Amino acid sequence: MIQDAALGFSQASQVSSLIATAIGVMIGLTVGMIPGMTISTGIIIVLPLTYALDPNISIALLLGLYVAGMTGGSFTAILLNIPGTPSASATAIDGFPLKERGEAGRALGIAIVASFIGGIVSFACLYLIAPQLADLALNFRAPDLFALVLFGLTIICSFAAKSLIKGLLSAALGLMIVTIGQDPMMGTARFTFDNVNLLSGVHFLTAMIGLFAIPELVKSICTPVTMVPETQKKIGSFWSVFPRFSDLKRIIRPVLIGSPIGSFLGLLPGAGGPIAAFISYDYAKKSSKNPEGFGKGSVEGIAAPESANNAVTGGALVPMMTLGIPGDPVTAILIGALLVHGLAPGPLLFIERGDFAYGLIFSFLFANIFNLILALTGVRLLVKLLNTPRALMMPTIGLLCVIGSYALRNSFFDIYIMLAFGIIGLIMRWVDMPVVPLLLALVLGKPLEEHLRVSLTSSQGDYMIFLQSPFSVGFLSLAVLSVIWSLVIEPWRDKRRANNV
Amino acid sequence: MSMPLKNVIISMVMLLIGSCYLYFSLQLPVRSIQNVPGPSFFPLIIAAFVLFLSAVLLVKGVINLRNELPQQSGHAAPARVMATLVLFVLYLVVLPYAGFLVASIPFFAGLMMLCEQRKPLLVAVASVMIPLFLYVLFRQGFNILLPSGVWM
Numbered sequence: 001m002i003q004d005a006a007l008g009f010s011q012a013s014q015v016s017s018l019i020a021t022a023i024g025v026m027i028g029l030t031v032g033m034i035p036g037m038t039i040s041t042g043i044i045i046v047l048p049l050t051y052a053l054d055p056n057i058s059i060a061l062l063l064g065l066y067v068a069g070m071t072g073g074s075f076t077a078i079l080l081n082i083p084g085t086p087s088a089s090a091t092a093i094d095g096f097p098l099k100e101r102g103e104a105g106r107a108l109g110i111a112i113v114a115s116f117i118g119g120i121v122s123f124a125c126l127y128l129i130a131p132q133l134a135d136l137a138l139n140f141r142a143p144d145l146f147a148l149v150l151f152g153l154t155i156i157c158s159f160a161a162k163s164l165i166k167g168l169l170s171a172a173l174g175l176m177i178v179t180i181g182q183d184p185m186m187g188t189a190r191f192t193f194d195n196v197n198l199l200s201g202v203h204f205l206t207a208m209i210g211l212f213a214i215p216e217l218v219k220s221i222c223t224p225v226t227m228v229p230e231t232q233k234k235i236g237s238f239w240s241v242f243p244r245f246s247d248l249k250r251i252i253r254p255v256l257i258g259s260p261i262g263s264f265l266g267l268l269p270g271a272g273g274p275i276a277a278f279i280s281y282d283y284a285k286k287s288s289k290n291p292e293g294f295g296k297g298s299v300e301g302i303a304a305p306e307s308a309n310n311a312v313t314g315g316a317l318v319p320m321m322t323l324g325i326p327g328d329p330v331t332a333i334l335i336g337a338l339l340v341h342g343l344a345p346g347p348l349l350f351i352e353r354g355d356f357a358y359g360l361i362f363s364f365l366f367a368n369i370f371n372l373i374l375a376l377t378g379v380r381l382l383v384k385l386l387n388t389p390r391a392l393m394m395p396t397i398g399l400l401c402v403i404g405s406y407a408l409r410n411s412f413f414d415i416y417i418m419l420a421f422g423i424i425g426l427i428m429r430w431v432d433m434p435v436v437p438l439l440l441a442l443v444l445g446k447p448l449e450e451h452l453r454v455s456l457t458s459s460q461g462d463y464m465i466f467l468q469s470p471f472s473v474g475f476l477s478l479a480v481l482s483v484i485w486s487l488v489i490e491p492w493r494d495k496r497r498a499n500n501v
Numbered sequence: 502m503s504m505p506l507k508n509v510i511i512s513m514v515m516l517l518i519g520s521c522y523l524y525f526s527l528q529l530p531v532r533s534i535q536n537v538p539g540p541s542f543f544p545l546i547i548a549a550f551v552l553f554l555s556a557v558l559l560v561k562g563v564i565n566l567r568n569e570l571p572q573q574s575g576h577a578a579p580a581r582v583m584a585t586l587v588l589f590v591l592y593l594v595v596l597p598y599a600g601f602l603v604a605s606i607p608f609f610a611g612l613m614m615l616c617e618q619r620k621p622l623l624v625a626v627a628s629v630m631i632p633l634f635l636y637v638l639f640r641q642g643f644n645i646l647l648p649s650g651v652w653m
Contacts, residue, residue, distance in 0.1 A: 052643035165558045166508075169515055172551045176522055179547065183540040190540055191525055214589075221615050222581040391618035395609045396631055398589075402596075402605075403635065407645045412597055415648070419589055426582065431511045432504065449543040461536040 001131060001354070008358025012366055017060040020053070021363060024064020025370045029378070030385050031065070032072020035082045037216070039069035040329050044213045045397060047205065047337065048404040055341040055356060060363040062337055066330055067119055067367040070273060070310050071375055074111040075383060078302075079104060087273030087309035090281045094294060094301030101297055105240025106247065110299045111306045112375045113243050114255050118307030119368030121259035122266060122314025126321075127361050129267075130350075134322040134357075137347035142458065143466050146451035147475035149444050152325035154482040164487065166433040173424075174441025175448075177202050184450045185457075197413040204442050205336045206405045206414045207421045211435050212329070213401045214422025219429075220394050241376055247299050254284035254304035262308035266315020266327065273312045273328075277305035314364060321345050321357060324447065329436055332443045340408065508562030512555045519551035585615055600650030605632035 011017060024046070031042030042065050050058035073085030078095030091111060098107040140148065153171065180191045181201025192198040243251075258280035265276040284304030285294045294301045316327040317334075324346040326332035335345050343353060350357045375382075405418035428435055459465035466472050526548050529541035592608040610628035618624055639645040 048639060048645060049643060052639075052645050165554055165561070166511075169511075169551065169554045169558065172547055172554060173515075173518075175547045176518075176544075176551065179544050186540055188530060188540040190529060190544065191522075218582050218585050221585050221612065389616075389618070391613045391616035391623075392627055392631070394616055395612035395628075396635075398612055399605055399609065399632060399635055402592075402601075403639060403645070403647060406648050407639070410646050412593075412648060415593055415596070419593060422589075423586065426586075427511075431507045433511065453538045453542065456542075457537045461538070 004350075004354030005358045007355035008360070009362045011056045011355060011359035012060065012362035014056070016054075016057050017359075017363060018366060018370075020057045020061040021064040021366045022370050022374065024061040024066075025068040025367060025374050026378070026382075028065035028068025028070075029072040029075075029371075029375055029382050032069035032088075033075045033084045033382060033386065035076055035080075035084055037084075038212070038329075039066060039085065040208075040212045040333055041216055041397070042069055043330065043333050043337070044209050044404060045400050047209070047333075048400060048407050050337055051340060051407050055338070055343055056359050056363070058337060058341065059334075059356075059360050060366070062334060063360070063363050064367040064370060066334070067310065067313055067364070068371045068375070069330075070313060071112060071115040071306075071371055072382075073309075074115070074302075074306055075108065075379065076386070078107045078111060079383065085273070087277055087312070088305075089274060090277035090305035091302055091309075093281065093305075094296070094298045097295070098297035098299070098302065103236075103240075103297070105236035106243070106299070107297075107302055108379055109241040109243040109376065110247060110251060110302045112241070112372060112379070113248070114251055114258070114303035114306040115310040115375075116368055116372040117255045118259045118262055118309070118311035119314065119371065120365070121307075122263040122311040123361070123365045123368060125263040125267075125311075126314040126317055126364060130318050130322050130357070130361065133318060134347040134350040137322055138351070140347070140471055141469065142451045142454040144469050144471035144475065146448065146455055147466060147472035147479070148323060148325065149448045149451060151475045151479040151482065152319075152323075153440065153444050153448065154479045154486075155327070155440065163432070166431070167437045170428065170433050170435065171437035171441040174438035175445045177207065177438075178442060178445030178449070184446060185453050197411065200409075202417055202442075203408055203414060205333070205340065205408055206418050207442055208333055208336060208439060209401050209404050210418040210421025210423075211425040211428075211439060213397060214419065215425040215429050215435075217394055217397055217401070218422075218426060220390060238380065241379055250299050251303035253287065254280070254300040255307040257283050257287065258304040258307035259311045262311025263315040265308075266312035267318050268315075268327070273309040276308040276312045280304040280308035310368075317360075317364065321349060321360065322347055326440060326443055329439055332439055335443055503566075505562045505565035505568075508558055509566060512559035512562055515551060515555040516559065519548055519555055522551065523548035581615060585612070588612065588615070596648050596650070598650050601647040602632055602636045603650065604648075605635075 027042055027046060028039065031037050031039060043062060046061055046065060050061060053061070069085060070087055073083055073088035074091040074095065075084060077083040077088040077092035078099050081092050081096040083089045083092055095107045095111060180198055182188065182199055183190055189199060261280045261283065262276040265279070281301060281304050284300055285291050288294065288300055290298070316331050319325040319327055320331040320335060324335065324344065326335055338345055343349065343356060401418060402415055405414045406412070408414055425435055455465050466476065522544065526541050526544035529544065530539050588608060588611045592604055595604045606628050609632055610624050613624045613628060636647060640647050
């Protein structure tokens with residue numbers, strides 16, 4: 001283990017990996033900052049590059065983007081009261097009033113430093129928990145793995161807030177798509193209609209590019225352009241972004257609240273950055289000596305959600321790396337990006353490619369360090385990118401979508417599939433059907449079928465096999481609890497909150 | 502179009518897709534070995550799931566159809582959405598013949614114009630330079646294969 005950790009550290013600290021991390025951070029800060037652009041889109045933009053790069057360098061680039069995307073979202077939340085990413089929504093509550101008082105630099109500085117601390121806490125969580133969980137997961141057998149994947153799929157309920165039926169239908173559509181191609185156990189061609197291109201199935205990344213990037217591209221092209229006046233983006237002097245010692249002292253408590261909450265919620269599939277940010281904000285307010293200052297530009301109100309949403313990133317990497325279960329769309333895409341290089345996330349990653357697994361963990365650490373340095377020093381420059389003409393950005397993204405889907409398997413067919421998924425994504429948005437369940441089903445569908453069939457084959461069709469191991473019973477219970485939480489407790493809490501308001 | 506009406510439409514589409522999926526699933530070999538789930542096992546579960554959910558959505562949609570007033574759609578202008586998609590389709594038709602570099606120039610220019618870029622010089626320069634830059638970056642810089650055409 002120590003040898004793997006040392007190897008991983010040396011891989012992550014190679015100059016090429018560090019440069020990739022820095023580039024990823026710059027792109028992430030930019031993408032996170034632009035309202036309407038998600039971190040997922042940012043990853044799609046750089047995806048074609050990762051095919052040609054060494055896996056260590058690719059993952060360093062993607063992690064830089066993931067970490068910085070979270071921080072970038074807070075820039076526009078503070079400056080324009082428009083969160084760049086959903087996770088930055090809570091930051092706007094105090095960030096924007098502080099900016100309105102003429103202290104934009106101070107607000108940005110607090111957000112950047114809090115993000116850094118949140119990231120470091122979640123790095124510690126990732127470093128300490130991931131290898132232990134991977135060790136435990138090595139004991140899982142097919143029924144346990146089926147129950148685990150099923151539990152992972154229940155997070156679909158959290159993404160189907162508006163309509164559970166549509167969320168489940170979206171997931172079912174994803175499962176239908178997963179069954180196209182050769183059957184994983186017997187090799188029978190299913191739903192291929194004698195088309196050889198379909199034998200290997202629909203590539204997950206091709207589908208993802210279409211589902212996420214094309215609707216976003218079309219939406220951006222069709223939305224009228226609104227330029228942000230320069231006065232609104234005024235930050236102050238270079239040094240105004242660097243937090244004062246008194247502010248650093250004030251943010252200790254909220255950061256100590258936000259970071260563990262974010263790391264913990266990151267571990268739970270489906271919880272995500274926005275929830276962590278709002279819960280931390282709420283707790284920080286309750287525990288503050290000056291709760292009445294919240295909502296009026298309190299630095300504690302900025303620090304708590306910012307540390308929490310960045311802490312989510314490290315937490316979310318734990319189930320992704322050790323169990324192959326994505327907690328959000330970004331980690332789902334990261335799984336796809338690793339699979340391109342023949343690296344399957346799961347417990348075996350730590351056994352077979354321990355150096356790579358630890359390299360990923362240390363790249364995450366470096367991504368947080370670069371995020372702190374580049375965001376503090378470059379925020380004044382980055383904000384100028386807000387006025388990059390959309391007429392240049394959107395067509396470039398369009399071309400990158402084509403390159404990304406073609407270069408996966410050098411197949412024109414994949415480009416057509418990408419566009420088909422783009423149209424499916426547009427229709428889904430039109431009918432308010434969430435896309436994320438489909439994406440998660442695309443990632444988890446194959447292992448779900450595989451483990452289900454392996455279990456039933458070994459038990460000669462006896463379904464009681466799922467109740468024989470404590471792991472599978474535990475995961476199935478968690479799955480049931482997760483569904484009950486999403487269907488009963490959360491709506492009840494929302495209703496109560498609405499009544500109180 | 503109101504949401505209940507959209508729900509009715511999408512549920513009917515999903516019912517159709519689910520039925521086709523069920524039909525093709527039934528054509529697959531059911532069980533090759535006794536008591537062992539075959540290739541059609543998982544698709545049949547999904548088909549049942551899709552048909553059940555679509556039916557529930559259809560019933561809910563029909564019930565709500567009478568109660569709700571038509572809403573103004575907040576989505577993007579359909580004409581521009583269609584224009585973007587048509588542009589994409591044309592691009593994908595031309596791509597296997599003209600190759601990435603040549604086909605991307607008019608595609609890029611078309612998308613720029615759809616983004617309301619009215620400066621012809623900027624459109625001309627950007628639609629040549631950016632595809633060229635991407636071509637050089639990926640093909641020469643990273644040695645990634647890009648779509649090549651029959652003509653060139």
